[in-house]
Amino acid sequence: MTTPATICLLRTSAIGDVTHVVPLVRTLQQAWPDTALTWIVGKLERKLVGDLPGVEFVTFDKAAGWAGMRAVHAALRRQRFDALLQMQVAMRSNLLSLGIKAERRVGYDRARSKDLHGLVINERIPARSGEHVLDAIGSFCEPLGLKQTQVRWDIPIPDEAHAWAAEQLPGDKPTLLVSPTSSHALRNWRPERYAAVMDHVAARGWRVALVGGPSPDERAMADSVLAQCRRAPFDLTGKDTLKKLLALLSRAQLLLTPDSGPMHMANAVGAKVLGLHAASNPDRSGPYSDRRWCVNKYDEAARKYLGKPASEIPWGSKIEKPGVMDLIGVDEVIECYxxxxxxxxLP
Incomplete structure (x- = not known):
């Protein structure tokens, strides 16, 4: 098969899914080092991956609406790609892809297509069920004649981010980071339950730190957790950037979090994850490398809220129902810790 000279990757969001694209970039670069790669990525997500070497980035500002789309189309108006890897099925992304000129337009199989996705592509990835999101994204190279057999991230972390993280978490004391807030509120655990686990970990001699972004929801959650803690953790909420969070995670042994972007950032730098899963299936969207420390109540949630076991509902179904995360008990999380x-x- 002829090596493509140019490939455009379209995956704009979210943080976790963008981390899943990085191994695909590495696969393409290893097989075809001379192929020019262009990645259309979200404004926030570019702050995480925008310094990957050998990739040209085009920012899509979804908050700008149609103007954001026109800006992407203007940036690429003189380019025609050998292949477009259309890795996002939402209507906005399908519309965005219409302004990208490419001979081959690779998208999802029919079962995973929606929002008129089939109208903007002319090839599909292999139809498989039961895949982790990272493996599904990795399969986008298969229509081009490759196979992703190795998963590698190596997302760059600036020296200043490492230096800042070392100031916050000096030495080599075992550390638990807690990122309590998902962008999907119904995936969040109760603040008092986070606090109970954090108090237990602190009593065992570990350093415990809260992390999170500067949004009002994340600040409110952090304040609620802090109010319940008997042993005050370090509070780094709103103080980091995505790169600084990567550096913090690289210094920590464990991250406690629901299904969220930081879960996948932690996995990418080798930190173990105590994942809290009831609303989502960890086998599809949990930490890719090691899910042994995840509390998995997904099947129980399916039986309670949908009336059938997880094996009988469509792969990837979200069970984002009020109270679903209450299925996860404090004792179960402490047992995983x-x-x-x-x-x-570790002690």
Whole structure:
């Protein structure tokens, strides 16, 4: 098969999904080092991956609406790609792709298509069920004749981010980071339950720190958690950037979080994840490399809220119902923490 000279990747959001694209970029670069890669990515997400070497980035500002789309189309109006990898099925992304000129337009199989996705592509990835999101994204190279057999991130972290993280978390004391807020509110756990786990971990001699972005929701959640803690953790909420968070995660042993972007950032830098899953299936969207420390109540949630086991609902179904995260108990999370600490040979 002829090596493509130019490939355009379209995956604008969200943070977790953008981390899943990085191994695909590495696969393409390793196989075809001379192929020019262009990645259309969201404004926030570019702050995480926009310094990947060998990739030209075009920013899509979704908040700008049609003007944001026109800006992308204007930036690419003189380019024609050998292939477009259209890795997002939302209507906005399908419309965005219409302004990208490409001979081959690779998209999802029919089962995973929606919002008129089939009208903007002319090839599809293999139809498979039961895949992790990262593997599904990795399969976009298969119609081009490649196979993703290795998963590698190596997202750059600036020296100043490492220096800042070392100031916040000096030394090598075992550290639990807690990122309590998902962008989907119904995936969030109760503040008092986070606090109970954090108090237990602190009593075991670990350093505990809260992390999160500067949004009002994340600040409110952090304040609620802090109010419930008997042992005050470090509060780094709103103080980091995405790169600084990567640096913090690279210094931590464990991250406690619901299904969220930081879960996948932690996985990308090798930190273990105590994932809280009831609203979403960890086998599809949990930490890719190691899900042993995830509390998985997805099947129980399916039976309670949908009346059938997880095996009988469509792959990837979200069970974002009020109270679903209450299926996860404090004792279960502490048990996972203890098991992870033992496996990592940490006190």
């Amino acid at each position: 203890e098991a992870a600490a033992h496996e990592l040979n």
